[in-house]
Amino acid sequence: MDSLTLRYQINQIGLLVFVVMLCITAGPGLATSSSFGRFWLFIPFVSVAINDAAAFFVGKFFGKHKLIQLSPNKTWEGFLGGIVINIIMTYIWIGMMLDGDSMKFWVCPNTTYDLSPFKDV
Numbered sequence: 001m002d003s004l005t006l007r008y009q010i011n012q013i014g015l016l017v018f019v020v021m022l023c024i025t026a027g028p029g030l031a032t033s034s035s036f037g038r039f040w041l042f043i044p045f046v047s048v049a050i051n052d053a054a055a056f057f058v059g060k061f062f063g064k065h066k067l068i069q070l071s072p073n074k075t076w077e078g079f080l081g082g083i084v085i086n087i088i089m090t091y092i093w094i095g096m097m098l099d100g101d102s103m104k105f106w107v108c109p110n111t112t113y114d115l116s117p118f119k120d121v
Contacts, residue, residue, distance in 0.1 A: 039097065039106040043090075050089045055082025 059078020067074040097106050 042106075043094070046093060047086060047090045050093070051082045051086040054085035054089070055079060058082060058085065 055078040058081025059073070059075040062081065063075030063077045065076045066072065067076050067079055096102070
């Protein structure tokens with residue numbers, strides 16, 4: 001492997017680590033300071049969990065066509081079933097989350113947007 005390829009790979013890994021660390025450190029703070037608060041923090045987690053579970057079960061029961069050689073258990077049926085079920089279930093889950101009294105827990109109304117690390121007491 002020549003040094004140019006190695007340097008490129010190290011730069012790509014460094015960029016990836018930087019972006020991941022930025023998302024980990026800034027994401028929750030920005031999500032809870034927005035007008036919907038916890039809602040924007042939990043939507044990605046729930047959506048990914050729904051998609052993963054749906055793709056697994058649809059692929060397990062209906063999967064016949066392999067998706068990729070790298071992961072032999074992945075199927076096209078699981079991939080497409082995960083997308084469709086994810087859209088439907090996330091829509092239902094959001095509707096239940098923002099309905100009635102449970103909305104008070106998920107929505108954190110802010111009057112100011114202060115992103116400074118220190119506040120005067």
